[in-house]
Amino acid sequence: MAQGHVTGRVLMERAGRGVCDAVFEAWPDLTEQAGRACILCGPGNNGGDGYVVARLLCDRGWGVTVFALGDPRKLPPDARANHTQWAEMGQVRPIEEAQFDAETMPDLVVDALFGIGLTRALTAPLDRLAEQLAQVTAQGSGRVVAVDVPSGICADSGRALGAAVRADLTVTFHCFKPGHVLDGPERAHSSATVVKDIGLPKAPMTSIPGPAVALATAPAAEDLRKAGPAHKYTHGHAVVLSGPAGRTGAARLAARGALRIGAGLVTVAARADALPEVAAHQTAVMQRVVDDAADLKAFFGADTRANAFCAGPAMGGGAGARDMLAELLALKRPTVLDADALTLLSEDQSLRDALHGSCVLTPHQGEFARLFPDLAARYAAPPVSGPACSKLDVTLDAAVQTGSAILFKGAVTVIADPQGRAVVSPADDRTAWLATAGSGDVLAGFILGLMARGHAPFQAACHAVYLHCACARRFGPGLVAEDLPETLPEVFRALGV
Ligand SMILES: NC(=O)C1=CN([C@@H]2O[C@H](COP(=O)(O)OP(=O)(O)OC[C@H]3O[C@@H](n4cnc5c(N)ncnc54)[C@H](O)[C@@H]3O)[C@@H](O)[C@H]2O)[C@@H](O)CC1
Ligand SMILES: Nc1ncnc2c1ncn2[C@@H]1O[C@H](COP(=O)(O)OP(=O)(O)O)[C@@H](O)[C@H]1O
Ligand SMILES: [K+]
Structure with a gap:
């Protein structure tokens, strides 16, 4: 010893x-x-x-x-x-x-x-x-x-x-x-x-005696700072695909998160019938009518300034959403896939085959089980011998299977990439307040915004989770999803950004 x-x-x-x-x-x-x-x-x-x-x-x-x-x-x-x-x-x-x-x-x-x-x-x-x-x-x-x-x-x-x-x-x-x-x-x-x-x-x-684990750490202030002669496009253009009328809140939360974390421009892409609802709620975030996959390609295919995308929060399912997702994955740009996009992926092998190394998938336990039933079953089985199958193991396996970064949400969040890197964000009484509707949408927006700013997918996911928890710890009891982006400036100041 x-x-x-x-x-x-x-x-x-x-x-x-x-x-x-x-x-x-x-x-x-x-x-x-x-x-x-x-x-x-x-x-x-x-x-x-x-x-x-x-x-x-x-x-x-x-x-x-x-x-x-x-x-x-x-x-x-x-x-x-x-x-x-x-x-x-x-x-x-x-x-x-x-x-x-x-x-x-x-x-x-x-x-x-x-x-x-x-x-x-x-x-x-x-x-x-x-x-x-x-x-x-x-x-x-x-x-x-x-x-x-x-x-x-x-x-x-x-x-x-x-x-x-x-x-x-x-x-x-x-x-x-x-x-x-x-x-x-x-x-x-x-x-x-x-x-x-x-x-x-x-x-x-x-x-270190025994098994090791890397915990999520604070991003360096210089990685988040805006300085010098840069203009808004230098900090990237983030695009969130919205759900239909009556279901635009999740995309708006993600967009707000992306804007606060420092993306230069943020656009919510919504169907024509949903646009008035989006417009009524936000000012700094831009809107664009995107009715279908063809529109998506027409507006963003050639415009490479649109450099990061988020699909899934309250996006809905069906053929239209599926085609839109296929078009988005074909662009091969940094993309956060959450919620309904994960359900679409679990139903369609061709979408899954289109996943690439610039994607970040952000499943919670239910979505993880739909996407990776074998891994979920292994994790759920009562362990009898050590080392037992852990959340870290299955997240790493999921990253290798998809070739994308995986952020497995829950009270404890694990982030892994296909190269075998993994980080754990632990839980405490303050982060427990993140268990509130829409907080996952804000997290997707944080990752989106950081990727628009040029952070690599795994790094963006690790930093976003750290900042998400830091906002919850700073805000404290009573937290709702809208508070998370609004607490980010205080967190940034505390980090010396
Ligand atoms: N590695 C280091 O540098 C240090 C280790 N230290 C202590 O050493 C511990 C590790 O010591 P060991 O490696 O000896 O492991 P343990 O003391 O945890 O147990 C090992 C023994 O238990 C037996 N065993 C395992 N499961 C069993 C079960 N269910 N029923 C009956 N027997 C079982 C094994 O066959 C083995 O003989 C650490 O947890 C820590 O407490 C500390 O002294 C600090 C420094
Ligand atoms: N005890 C908890 N249970 C569930 N989620 C938690 C808990 N503590 C923290 N969280 C975090 O809250 C967020 C919830 O996201 P998600 O499940 O997608 O909800 P929503 O879709 O309502 O936004 C995740 O980032 C998750 O890690
Ligand atoms: K003991």
């Missing part, structure tokens, strides 16, 4: 200390007087971290009981050394003797059964213990801290391989693992996760 000049034993000591520090930071009341702790130690290095925690709590005067799984003589060397050190201070009882109920529940239970090494579902008596713990803590007794990952949860995917410990706090080391930020079809297993530094170098990524 050694990393460069640092020995595994030192890393394990720091990990155990990190867990203790995080516990007392999260629950300052536990510092007031020495309490009682129960440590569950597994057969690997996660168990080793547990023996360090046992020793450190005992040093603080806590009453500590350790239950161990398996034969301690078979522990890996660093964990065995910490077991030996603890055995001079206190007892180690077999895990079969562990029992939790409301009367005997200690102040703190430390789950050091399995970390990143979990490969299969918890079996007896661990599944029973996980269940007991969940029942007792649900009644308000005691607290559970998980070392690195709640046992039973796969660190690569965040999915439960059967029964799993429900932790009030998870303490991981160095950086988040994919399982800490991805969501699965199952419930969440830890209320909070904190990362403790154990002194590993920040780069390269290969120095």
Whole structure:
């Protein structure tokens, strides 16, 4: 477990200390007087971290009981050394003797059964213990801290391989693992996760213990800035295809998003009967009558200044919409495909064959399942062994299948491209306010606007998701879709744009 000049034993000591520090930071009341702790130690290095925690709590005067799984003589060397050190201070009882109920529940239970090494579902008596713990803590007794990952949860995917410990706090080391930020079809297993530094170098990524994940990061201010002698066409002309009369709101939201994010010009292309409705609602956004595929080709085919398109938000289906989409894909320009465009794609193989490397597809879970039924089935199947199929895996596979960037929406959003790059945008209580009608349309507009400004599709999608979440975090509770583009100027200022 050694990393460069640092020995595994030192890393394990720091990990155990990190867990203790995080516990007392999260629950300052536990510092007031020495309490009682129960440590569950597994057969690997996660168990080793547990023996360090046992020793450190005992040093603080806590009453500590350790239950161990398996034969301690078979522990890996660093964990065995910490077991030996603890055995001079206190007892180690077999895990079969562990029992939790409301009367005997200690102040703190430390789950050091399995970390990143979990490969299969918890079996007896661990599944029973996980269940007991969940029942007792649900009644308000005691607290559970998980070392690195709640046992039973796969660190690569965040999915439960059967029964799993429900932790009030998870303490991981160095950086988040994919399982800490991805969501699965199952419930969440830890209320909070904190990362403790154990002194590993920040780069390269290969120095990270366990699986790695790239989180969405803020775009550089200079990538968003407008400066110098540029004119509006320098910043691109974004075009949104609208739905029919009575269904133009989604396209208008996307258009507003594209304009606010800095596209030089934005046009909503609508059928003649829908144009008055579009015109009545907006001023800076332009309109053009586009009744069918022939109009689309006539207006935008030769005009290469129209350099990014968005199709799908409330666009509708049927032959007319299908032909329009076919014409649009034939232009081979940067294109965001959302909502109804995704449904059309799932129904028509020839449209799918026309997808190209400048497309960004933005499905939510339902649209993803229609487009990629095999991947969706693999993701929905209850996992039994690790690493389990994750949202990251299926998004990457979808990108390879289509040859386009895929942005798989949800509480957690994953963006992947056919070259194998992937970024995760994690969820929090503020981004949960994005679950409101039309927020996906604004996101499509953000991607559109950035592509019009010359950002490559995958980059545009990553930046758009980051800015979308940043707007939600900044605006806070009460957010509706219209607020997102209007909050962008504040977000830009905060980023130094
Ligand atoms: N890699 C590093 O640099 C560091 C690792 N540390 C700790 O080490 C942990 C990883 O240690 P290990 O790789 O030993 O893995 P674990 O301790 O997570 O577990 C591995 C052991 O569990 C067994 N196992 C897996 N699933 C099982 C199941 N369902 N039932 C019964 N046995 C099962 C495996 O056969 C193996 O013996 C991390 O999660 C972290 O807690 C920390 O000490 C900090 C530094
Ligand atoms: N808990 C959540 N459930 C669903 N969407 C969420 C959630 N949290 C954030 N979001 C985000 O909100 C947006 C919803 O988009 P979408 O499903 O297309 O809705 P709409 O079509 O109404 O705009 C996506 O960007 C998604 O990632
Ligand atoms: K654990």
